[in-house]
Amino acid sequence: MAISAAQVKELRERTGLGMMECKAALTETDGNMEAAIDLLRKKAGAKVDKKAHRVAAEGAIGAHVDARGQVGALVEVNSETDFVAKEERFTAFAQTLAALVVDHNPADLEALSAMAYPGGGTVAEARAALVAQFGENMTVRRFVRLDAEGGVLGHYVHGRRIGVLVSLAGGGAALARDLAMHIAASKPAYVRPEDVPADVVAREKAIYVAQAEGSGKPPEIIEKMVMGKVRKYLDDITLTGQAFVKDPETTVAAQLKKAGAEARRFFRLEVGEGIEREASNFASEVMSQVKGS
Structure with missing residues (x-):
């Protein structure tokens, strides 16, 4: 039987699915609206499963x-x-x-x-x-x-x-x-310097020590250089140590102290941080489809 545009429109409004899907469902069920809804619900479940492997980033x-x-x-x-x-x-x-x-x-x-x-x-x-x-x-x-x-x-x-x-x-x-x-x-990672895990600080310090060892400077100078870099690192990754965005001349810690x-x-x-996005090669996709056809 012929499916009218009004029927398709009604089914779209009731299901939220696409026009072609709704028309196909109505055709398959001979225009029976409730049967078409049931059919789409069944197919939608399968559709959801098919989409599940795609990366959503x-x-x-x-x-x-x-x-x-x-x-x-x-x-x-x-x-x-x-x-x-x-x-x-x-x-x-x-x-x-x-x-x-x-x-x-x-x-x-x-x-x-x-x-x-x-x-x-x-x-x-x-x-x-x-x-x-x-x-x-x-x-x-x-x-x-x-x-x-x-x-x-x-x-x-x-x-x-x-x-x-x-x-x-x-x-x-x-x-x-x-x-x-x-x-x-x-993007601070911690609230204050004392919240940073000791192993994180130790790993960063080891990197600075390795960088400074080739400088030829005395050990006591190297230690001061390293500790200065560690302090700067802690300021960079902690909320209280960072320069306040609205007033870069002061720190977040100073703003908090001022406000009591x-x-x-x-x-x-x-959104999407840490999600590995799929790299898509359009030419390869086209060729794979051609070979498979």
Whole structure:
């Protein structure tokens, strides 16, 4: 039977899938709308499985802070392309997950995936539905949750790709947000020098010693040179040691002291960091398809 444009439009609105998929499903089910929906649901499951092997290194950071301003969460959700990552449905999914993490404090990603999703179903089912709609792999990669424990919580999301949470003892909301922005830009690894593991410091010091040994300088001078480099290294990788982004003439430590505040903890998530992206050779792909045809 002939399938009308109105039928295809209705099925697209009800499933969120592509026009050709909807038309094919309606044709296969002789125009039976409910049967077509069931067919697409079955095929969407297979479609999700087929996408699962693809590297998803683009995406968005969802962020949420509770009404009291005391508990915040960041969630990284990945997609294959930046085009999908900018989609309103995609970013809304990331934001919803961050709110779920704040409200329910799941133990891990498995617990988050099994959690009820607003509007029906589970988080895993909501993700699968989006995979079917967008036609590419999506993964919920990681999340963090931070409780200010009576202190001050700051958060900042930069361009959808970088998210920061920071907690302070003392200070105020403006300083907390400034520090969140600073962390987004400067990427400290630790809060303060004493937080840096001893083995990390020792490894860095050994490198500086090896570099200085060929200088011909006396051991006591070498020791001073090495310790100066170690101090600079610790300043570079710690929040309190870094020059403050909004006023490079001073340090974060000085800003905190001026405000009578102390930095407790922070989290910084950046989309795709640590994910090995696939290197694609277009010519090779074309040739492999030609040979296989």
